[in-house]
Amino acid sequence: MDSVAARFEILRRRHLAPDGTACGPWPAFAQDPAALAAMYRAMVRTRAFDQKAVALQRTGRLGTFASSLGQEAVGVGIGAAMRAEDVLVPSFREQGTQLLRGVTMRELLLYWGGDERGSDFAGPRQDFPVCVPVGSQAPHAAGIALAMRLRGEARAVVCVMGDGATSKGDVAEAIDFAGVWSLPLVFVVDNNQWAISVPRRAQTAAETLAQKAVAGGIAALQVDGNDVIAVRDAMEEALARARSGGGATLIEAVTYRLADHTTADDARRYRDDAEVSVHWHEEPVARLRTWLTAAGAWSKAEEDALLAACREEVQQAETDYLATPPQAVASVFDFTYAALPAELARQKAEAVP
Amino acid sequence: MDSVAARFEILRRRHLAPDGTACGPWPAFAQDPAALAAMYRAMVRTRAFDQKAVALQRTGRLGTFASSLGQEAVGVGIGAAMRAEDVLVPSFREQGTQLLRGVTMRELLLYWGGDERGSDFAGPRQDFPVCVPVGSQAPHAAGIALAMRLRGEARAVVCVMGDGATSKGDVAEAIDFAGVWSLPLVFVVDNNQWAISVPRRAQTAAETLAQKAVAGGIAALQVDGNDVIAVRDAMEEALARARSGGGATLIEAVTYRLADHTTADDARRYRDDAEVSVHWHEEPVARLRTWLTAAGAWSKAEEDALLAACREEVQQAETDYLATPPQAVASVFDFTYAALPAELARQKAEAVP
């Protein structure tokens, strides 16, 4: 005889349709067009940064770089919802969030240009640096969240990862921890449908990535990741729950990677341009601009001014980045331990006599 | 606006209530009391073996041993449902299943007595040896199942683990693989409520362990793990699905560890005898005996004969085990590689001149 032991429902949230029209009632923050315009600006700024970084890489002045083209609503929605005292534990495509949290463009370029000082950012001092080993940052996020909980703080951690990362055991372990201790932690799966050449459907048979949460008994939500209002709304809800002791949430933001995986990749090897074109119709920047324009909250003049400001900002960042004097070789030794052990001192003396 | 992206339901199966009465309609195999009596015999045999192994350990003639006392329905239900050509990938408490599959008591004692030959069993040659690192066997099971699928075979793999194992990243990765490739694989979580001293609720916030399947998009079922009929029924269903290309299943069998974790453990340090006593009322052996007796399918004489036969069998196993001549030290070298590399030959020559 069978009975029902447990039931789950994964909800999907959208506030702004692909055609730029509103759906359903909007959350409070979205009632203010200025707030939406601010998010719009942040998305455009992110895109401008990405474009500059790719250009620098193409001309040999930056290392491999992962653009967030098409995914700006995820980065900005997260950043808009977080508070300064929260902690971001990013993957490697979170420049949108990092910029909003006060990491400077120069710092980001330094990091991607192969200079550790880029991770010593002046802004959000507790935010973790970029994490390249996919999914390995998730347990750190759990540890940071546990620290907050042990100290009884009303702060929260946001851990961002890609769709591919959800296959990693580290992520499952961290989700489990988050559930067991009701951690103030929001996992965001920035589902851009691809893990390099591996499409979402070949990554897992799960119908949604949000349901990875079910394995750890934490809350789950899927959002339209090209709808910055929905992303921010979902994040605010999850962060409020986290800060008030209500436990962790996993949010799957469904978006699309319009760019190559990184500058080292050529996506035409494994996906059709036709597929990509379709997704251009859903991308987040034009979507919000359509709404703002229709609402009379955004003008051509504002657009032009924004683009000019972004051009100027990225140009200045490039200049500052390229003008940054190199690190001394000694730095390689000096940060390995708090104090240099004797054997390393010997190596250092040999290396930098 | 929220809509529903996905829904899940975890069913729980029971055929035989704790008081030994039937619930709901029974599967075909259970219509035959002789089949049930055979499973009963197998459970009693398992318990006799466990008792002997613990006794040997207590008297210094065996290493650390993990009894399956109280969990015999899981081991036997699995073993009864598997075919000879299926492959068992066990953890370290699966002697019930191993015995049914033809591993001998002497071989099991050899292994637990610290002799590798115990894993070179004559019976199910493709079954994996005991796996001590918790959860690490799960990806092997996926690999074996993938091999079967690539060869188009109508065989299946059964991977057994404990409740604690479900927290391990390896297990999550294997569940994901099983979903992606629709593998002929049945994961069984032998949920005995404890991982040494850590109770089930401290292991995960998931309401059921069956729902770990949801993360990988595979089928899930919870069964009463003290009901051997339900375990076998669930296994047969899942194995049939697996063999016919229908994909993988995760079955959570809810039971209780009546014994210490292993002979190296003293469970009174962390759980009350009172808790344990309660669970003695639900244990699987008496439960099935009650039904069989009420159905007129089991007599006192049969019970006495069975106990006598088991006593004799375990005694003979003990004798054979203790009479097994030791392995030569050379064996340590000879199985490290197919052929002895020169440097190891030198070490061997030094060790066994």
Added chain:
Amino acid sequence: MTERTLVQAVNAALARAMAEDPAVLVLGEDVGTDGGVFRATEGLLARFGPQRVIDTPLAEAGIAGLAIGLAAQGFRPVAEIQFSGFMYATIDQMLNHASRLRTRSRGRITCPMVLRAPSGGGVRAPEHHSESPEAMFAHVPGLRVVVPSSPARAYGLMLAAIADPDPVVVLEPTRLYRALREEVPDDAPPLPLDRAFVLREGSDATVVAWGGMVPEALSAAEALADEGIGCEVIDLATLKPLDEATVLASVARTGRLVIVQEAPLTAGLGAEVAARVAERGLMSLRAPVRRVAGWDTVMPLPRLEQAYLPDAGRIAAAVRETMAFA
């Protein structure tokens, strides 16, 4: 008198560190009510409560990663890995993250954590319970690796490991957990994390060992003394950074070096000791270096374990060969 076994010394060091610094936490599988399967954390839950003594789910990689996050936030987590064979799952986190946070962030985020585990064989334990993974951790820049071999050294080194501003891996030899008691006063000071200990002086040969092999080295030295061979026995204690100065000074006096390691020979830490001497002590050597080590085979199950483990007899034989070299 406060006589303690090695595991009691570990326990006492944890308790003292927790009492002195509220940032110190203990976490791992079964560290709470059960007090750890070897009782290293016994009594800590009762004394410090579940906010500071935390039973974790069964997930070693995650435990290491969790400790990294806690450490980044200013806690000093001491994470227990229950048995040595399950430490390998932590290497990814320890190497890619714990050891690198400081350098990657140029000092902005640090990782003052301890990862401790029982290690080595000799107690007839089940499969995967008798590993000696020290060489792997010692290869990782940014980590410290410590292997105590007596109650007093376990106490002092553990205090230092917890206080250290960087990640420290502490491997506690299971076979020595209850092998002997010695006086370990409550107020014993931390011991330095970059010093070897000369346990016995001698002028004929230097014997370098660590962990479970130290008592074997000492008893070999004892036996050899009867034959008129004086061994200097060095307990390396901290394997990274390596106190090569102490080793080189000893070899300069003795001219002979025998290194003892329980781990498989190839690419074990003994090779590093030999290499340092071949680089900076070569001219003192009057005989070839000898390593007495586990074989390059899988650690056998308990029945053949004793055959595998280096012991005083094999060590003494190696020293004799070294002495016989003309």
Added chain:
Amino acid sequence: MTERTLVQAVNAALARAMAEDPAVLVLGEDVGTDGGVFRATEGLLARFGPQRVIDTPLAEAGIAGLAIGLAAQGFRPVAEIQFSGFMYATIDQMLNHASRLRTRSRGRITCPMVLRAPSGGGVRAPEHHSESPEAMFAHVPGLRVVVPSSPARAYGLMLAAIADPDPVVVLEPTRLYRALREEVPDDAPPLPLDRAFVLREGSDATVVAWGGMVPEALSAAEALADEGIGCEVIDLATLKPLDEATVLASVARTGRLVIVQEAPLTAGLGAEVAARVAERGLMSLRAPVRRVAGWDTVMPLPRLEQAYLPDAGRIAAAVRETMAFA
């Protein structure tokens, strides 16, 4: 003429092995349509189909474990780990299982798998992409570890690794993937998995290197030849089991040994080479052994990468010092 780069040679060896033995499978992240991020598996999907060229989910520990299961069933899986920094997550499976299945089951179940990955630095790659994990794998009994340093050796060693009845870890130096082309005929034979290669003869000093350091060693030898110093350059190629006979024979002739390794110095494989010579070649040494190695620091990000990497200049300097020793 079939000139090939190293990565093309790997690709050709995979294709040949797959053509000759239907049990050979290729699996890993992006090995299918994409042909691998370095193109090592390019064309294999089209030629052998998705049953034999399998894109996996992103889960390195799982990939290693999956290969173990496939190998146990008689397949010969060749699993790619996309970048070296993600190999650490496989150590648990490789050490606790792949390397032990044969011995644990007394030969009943075996594990003829290959785990291959790009390794080493020098290509300005992102963080965690430039690791040299060979010493860790070489410490594991039951594994073989191979590091090719030319297209021809990559081809022959890969064929042998795939045919080997036991698990083999193949580390392919990323910096050499496209560094040069050489003739690699389709019918070139497998190369032995227990032999070092003497790439250049010389009677003054022995230089032992592997992987990405081999060309540096050769160019140092070139430069030193102009100074009248004759270097014997040995490519170790197979690190486990180690062909110490070739090294010892060379040192017996030259009396001087310089070991080059890209990995951090301490507990690297160079230590093992030094130790073997200190044990069984000591009396040939006319000067202290020298190791030229990565520092015991985290591999820097690209801007300072070149400072970290040993190069011909540092190698030549070490040889000169060795020669100067009186």
